[in-house]
Amino acid sequence: MEVSRTLDPNTARLLPWLIAVAFFMQSLDATILNVALPAMAHDLGQNPLRMQSVVIAYILTVAALIPTSGWIADRFGSRRVFCIAIALFTLGSLFCALSESLSALIVSRVIQGFGGALMVPVGRLTILRAFPRSELVRVMSFVTVPALIGPLAGPTVGGWLVEYLSWHWIFLINLPIGVIGCMLSARLMPDFRRERRQRFDGAGFVLFSAATLSLSLALEGLGDMHLSGPRVVLLLVAGLGCLAAYWLRALRIDEPLFSPTLFRIRTFTVGIIGNLFARLGNGALPFLIPLLLQVGLGFSPSRAGLSMIPMTLAAMLAKPLVRPLLDRVGYRRTLVANTLLLGALIMSLGLLGPATPYWLLLLQLSALGLVNSLQFTAMNTITLIDLEGDNAASGNSLLAVVMQLSIGMGVASSAALLGGFSAGGEGDARTVLDAFAATFLAVGAMAMLASMIFFQLHPGDGRTRPRRRR
Structure with missing residues (x-):
């Protein structure tokens, strides 16, 4: 097997496992929640229809923060950022399990979203930089297996946990995985970072995040949220407008969030x-x-x-x-x-x-x-x-x-x-x-x-x- 010159053989063998486990934790959580919503609503004294905000809070947090992942990894180093991402996701899972109200659960899901927004992109970026192009297909094939398993296993695992234990366990199962992931990240994760420090495109981030949030809310409105037609249209127009404004701005500045090049x-x-x-x-x-x-x-x-x-x-x-x-x-x-x-x-x-x-x-x-x-x-x-x-x-x-x-x-x-x-x-x-x-x-x-x-x-x-x- 061809090994990247930046990694020793042991790290090159174990690093894909570390990133694959993090991907599994994130992808499983993305779907395991849905089957537990009625039980959670009953326990928290809520209407099950209002519980959709628990799902949407995570999705929108991830969508809004993903654009910062590359800059944060380059600025602070892939090892530190990946460790913090797993820690935030694990801490958010603990807070979700301890939540006694809908508002507390939504805030906890946002904390989870902060971790999830960094965990997957930084892990994929590390693979891209750590392995030679000839090994990229093999390694990407390995680490994307959890992305296929998680959404399929989530409903089954979630239903079993809710039926035989309680809904709290859909979050508690993340804790041991997260603790082990943090410890292994400190040992195995390469510390890649950009040699030349890049200025963060704050205005571009605001425009792009606004576009992402508006389009995401419009799409969710067509499905679960049942927003009225005029509201969906307004969100779509606002999202497209912000996206156009971002693109025009990116064409005229030196270091945009996502370069047109x-x-x-x-x-x-x-x-x-x-x-x-x-x-x-x-x-x-x-x-x-x-x-x-x-x-x-x-x-x-x-x-x-x-x-x-x-x-x-x-x-x-x-x-x-x-x-x-x-x-x-x-x-x-x-x-x-x-x-x-x-x-x-x-x-x-x-x-x-x-x-x-x-x-x-x-x-x-x-x-x-x-x-x-x-x-x-x-x-x-x-x-x-x-x-x-x-x-x-x-x-x-x-x-x-x-x-x-x-x-x-x-x-x-x-x-x-x-x-x-x-x-x-x-x-x-x-x-x-x-x-x-x-x-x-x-x-x-x-x-x-x-x-x-x-x-x-x-x-x-x-x-x-x-x-x-x-």
Whole structure:
């Protein structure tokens, strides 16, 4: 195995494990909460509909603070920032478990969000800087496995903990993981930082964060928050206006939060836009599939969770295949073909019904897990593979923001589609299944659109060589 010159062999072997564990803790927490909301509402004396603020507080905190992660890591060092991020996330988890009111729980979730906003981007940036380009696919494949497991295991684990223990345990399980993570970070995490100190773009951060918050609230408003049409439109216009103002400002200053020069790198440009559209489809799956199994097909929560295990196993088994496939076929052909296949598999879920054999359902989910795993790894790697020097931190943070926003857009748009297709017939089983079928067709079609974006790659893009520009 080729080892980076900046790491000793022992650190090079253990560092991906450390970052993978942190990713798992964050990704599990992102979904484990949803199943516990009714029990939490009952215990805190709240209406379950008001508990959505607990979820939104975390999402918006992460979305708003991710743009600072690259600058903070460069300014204070990756080791210190990663340790603090894990500590904040763990401390926020403890405060969540101890919360006795909704307001205290929301504040605790914000503290968690501070840690989560730094943990994943700084971990990914460290991988980008610590390992040579020839090892990047292998290491990225390994550390992204938790991002696939967490959203799938979350509902099952959360339901079991709430049913047999209490909702407090969905937060308490983070404590031992966080303590071990802090200790290992102090020993294993490389201390990368920028040699030349960069001035922080405060005004750009305000504009970009305002755009992120406005767009996120608008998207959440289409789904869970049920905001009125005029409010959603105002939030969308405000978000787009702030984004335009940020871009115009970034073009005329020397050190913006996200440099426009990033988009001179073709692989980054194609990867970031392709991520945005592809995740409109696969980002909605952790939301839609459990809902289909329970509401559409009448599965119990435990059976629905168990039915998704083959999907997770297939995603993990696909990881060792990614690098040989990309080396042999190339990023362009792999991503174009895999994106079309992903869309087709999403559409095929609309064919499921009460008469569908159980083994066929498991086969469909397994195929979807394998293809989805390949898609995540290839998209993320082609986006980052040609970033070097000053562009690495900025591009890594922008990718994290785009991933967060696109997944939110996928969930919000799929929820809006499902609600629209089932309007007026919620009590009719046939209407509900037809609504799921139409939603999967629409979501699959949205995912397929990304194939046209990935087609803009050159056949040799992503190979281990000097960076190519447009």
